[in-house]
Amino acid sequence: MRHSWAGYAQHAWGFDELMPLTQNGKNSFGGLGATIVDSLDTLWLMGLKDEFKAARDWVVNELSFNKFYEASVFETTIRVVGGILTAHELSGDEAFLRRAEELVQILMHAFDTPTGIPYGTINLQTQQGRNPTWTQKASILSEFGTEQLELIQTSLKTGNPVYAQKTEAVIKFLNDKWCSMQGLLPLYIHPQTGQATTQMVSLGAMGDSYYEYLLKVWIYKGRRAEDEMYRAMWERSMDEMLRKLLFKNEESGYTYVAEFARCGSPLLHKMDHLSCFIPAMLALGAHASAVTGAKATRYLQVAEELTHTCWQMYHQMASGLAPEYVEFGTAGMVTAEKAKHNLLRPEAMEAMFVLWRVTQKEQYREWAWEMFLAFEKNCKMPVGYAGLKDVTVVPPPTDNTMQxxxxxxxxxxxxxxxxxxxxxxxxxxxxxxxxxxxxIIKKLPDFLTSNNTAQAQVNPVVMN
Known part of the structure; x- marks a missing residue:
C-alpha cells in the first residue's frame, strides 16, 4: 500500500489514476481524485496517518464537483461518496460529511424519472441525466441497484431522509413489478417505462452488485423484520441462481455460475472474475442468518466450491494471476483469447477474505498469499502497480493503469x-x-424506517 500510494502521490496527485509505466496521471472519472477518495479508509485502517491527512486535506479543500463531466452515478456513488462517507465514519471529521452530501445533492437529479429508477450518468455541472443508446436508453441493473448503502448512510448522518427515500423506492419498484414472478432480473430496465429492454441475466458484469446490495442493505439496517423485502428478494434470486445457473464442469470438476442470454438461446458457460464476489455474498448471507438450517449449509458449500474455482482461475495461469473471465466446456476451464488481461481486480480476494472470516479455514489465507506473491512478481513497477495484458505467458506484458x-x-x-x-x-x-x-445500524431512527422511506416523491408508472 505504501508503494502504491507513494507512486500515485509523487506522479499523479489529484488525477484519478496513476499510469505506472509512463509515470504520470490520467482522469478516468472526471478528475474527482478517484484514487485519493478510494484510498482514504485503507490508509486510515493501516495506520498511515500522514498519508491519510494529505488525502483528507485534498478532499476537503481542493476536490471540485463543478465539472462539465458526464459522471457515472454508480461509480461516483460507490467510489467517491462511499469513500468519503467511510472516512467520516472512521475519523469523525465532519468536513467529510459536508463534502459527501454536496455530491449526493447533485447525484439526486439522476433520480428525476417517472419510475424513480435513476439515469446511469449525470453531468455534474448541468445536472442533466441520461442513459446510453446501446442499452436502448435503459438503466443498468448493477448500477441503479447499487446505490442504497451510500445514500441511506448519507440520510442517517445528515438527518435528511430524502436520499434514502429516493434510493429505497427503486428497490420497492423492482419488488412490486418483478419479484413476485422471478428473482433474477434483466440487466437493462428503462427508467421511463419500467420495462426491460433485454432478457439477458448475469451475476457478472452489469448484474452483480444489485444482488450483493439486497443482502447488505438488510444486514446494514439491522436485519429488521420491517426490511424483510430485501432479504426475501435476495433469497429468491439466490435460489433461482442455484437452480438455473449453477453448474459443475465434468472435465475439470469446477463449480461455476453461467449466464443467461435470452429466451430460446443456450446458456453462456462462462464465469467472470467479477462473479467471484458470489461466494463471498453466499457465505455472508449464511453467516448473517439471511438463510438458516439446511439452506445455509447449502449456500456455504456452494460458496466454498466457487471460491475454489476462483482460486484455480489464478493457480492455473502461467503468471499466477486470473484472466478477466474463463469459459467451461469439454476442454475444462479455458481462457478466452479476448479475456487474457488482469486489471488488479479484487473479487477473488474478497471471496478469500469472507470465507476465511466465516470458516476460519487456513487454506483461504494460503491461497490469498500465493495470489499476492503473483501480484508482487508480475505487477509491481518502480512506480506503483500495473495490470497485465496476458496472464497466460511469462513474463506477462503490462498495461499502464493502476486502478x-x-x-x-x-x-x-x-x-x-x-x-x-x-x-x-x-x-x-x-x-x-x-x-x-x-x-451496521443498531437502532434505526424513526425517520429512516421503511414506512417513511417508502414515501419517496416519485410519479409511479401505471402498469398493465
Missing part, C-alpha cells in the same frame, strides 16, 4: 485476511461494493 480499486479493495481485503477478526468485523460492519466499510 483505484487496487488500493480500495484488493489490498484492503488482503490486509484484512491477516488482521485480527475484530478489525472490520462482519458482525459490526458492511463493506460496500468498493470495500468501503459502513457500520
Amino acid at each position: 483505484s480499486f487496487w488500493l480500495a479493495e484488493t489490498l484492503k481485503y488482503l490486509w484484512l485476511l491477516f488482521a485480527p477478526n475484530d478489525v472490520v468485523s462482519l458482525d459490526d460492519w458492511v463493506l460496500n461494493t468498493e470495500a468501503h466499510p459502513l457500520r
Whole structure:
C-alpha cells in the first residue's frame, strides 16, 4: 500500500489514476481524485496517518464537483461518496460529511424519472441525466441497484431522509413489478417505462452488485423484520441462481455460475472474475442468518466450491494471476483469447477474505498469499502497480493503469485476511461494493424506517 500510494502521490496527485509505466496521471472519472477518495479508509485502517491527512486535506479543500463531466452515478456513488462517507465514519471529521452530501445533492437529479429508477450518468455541472443508446436508453441493473448503502448512510448522518427515500423506492419498484414472478432480473430496465429492454441475466458484469446490495442493505439496517423485502428478494434470486445457473464442469470438476442470454438461446458457460464476489455474498448471507438450517449449509458449500474455482482461475495461469473471465466446456476451464488481461481486480480476494472470516479455514489465507506473491512478481513497477495484458505467458506484458480499486479493495481485503477478526468485523460492519466499510445500524431512527422511506416523491408508472 505504501508503494502504491507513494507512486500515485509523487506522479499523479489529484488525477484519478496513476499510469505506472509512463509515470504520470490520467482522469478516468472526471478528475474527482478517484484514487485519493478510494484510498482514504485503507490508509486510515493501516495506520498511515500522514498519508491519510494529505488525502483528507485534498478532499476537503481542493476536490471540485463543478465539472462539465458526464459522471457515472454508480461509480461516483460507490467510489467517491462511499469513500468519503467511510472516512467520516472512521475519523469523525465532519468536513467529510459536508463534502459527501454536496455530491449526493447533485447525484439526486439522476433520480428525476417517472419510475424513480435513476439515469446511469449525470453531468455534474448541468445536472442533466441520461442513459446510453446501446442499452436502448435503459438503466443498468448493477448500477441503479447499487446505490442504497451510500445514500441511506448519507440520510442517517445528515438527518435528511430524502436520499434514502429516493434510493429505497427503486428497490420497492423492482419488488412490486418483478419479484413476485422471478428473482433474477434483466440487466437493462428503462427508467421511463419500467420495462426491460433485454432478457439477458448475469451475476457478472452489469448484474452483480444489485444482488450483493439486497443482502447488505438488510444486514446494514439491522436485519429488521420491517426490511424483510430485501432479504426475501435476495433469497429468491439466490435460489433461482442455484437452480438455473449453477453448474459443475465434468472435465475439470469446477463449480461455476453461467449466464443467461435470452429466451430460446443456450446458456453462456462462462464465469467472470467479477462473479467471484458470489461466494463471498453466499457465505455472508449464511453467516448473517439471511438463510438458516439446511439452506445455509447449502449456500456455504456452494460458496466454498466457487471460491475454489476462483482460486484455480489464478493457480492455473502461467503468471499466477486470473484472466478477466474463463469459459467451461469439454476442454475444462479455458481462457478466452479476448479475456487474457488482469486489471488488479479484487473479487477473488474478497471471496478469500469472507470465507476465511466465516470458516476460519487456513487454506483461504494460503491461497490469498500465493495470489499476492503473483501480484508482487508480475505487477509491481518502480512506480506503483500495473495490470497485465496476458496472464497466460511469462513474463506477462503490462498495461499502464493502476486502478483505484487496487488500493480500495484488493489490498484492503488482503490486509484484512491477516488482521485480527475484530478489525472490520462482519458482525459490526458492511463493506460496500468498493470495500468501503459502513457500520451496521443498531437502532434505526424513526425517520429512516421503511414506512417513511417508502414515501419517496416519485410519479409511479401505471402498469398493465
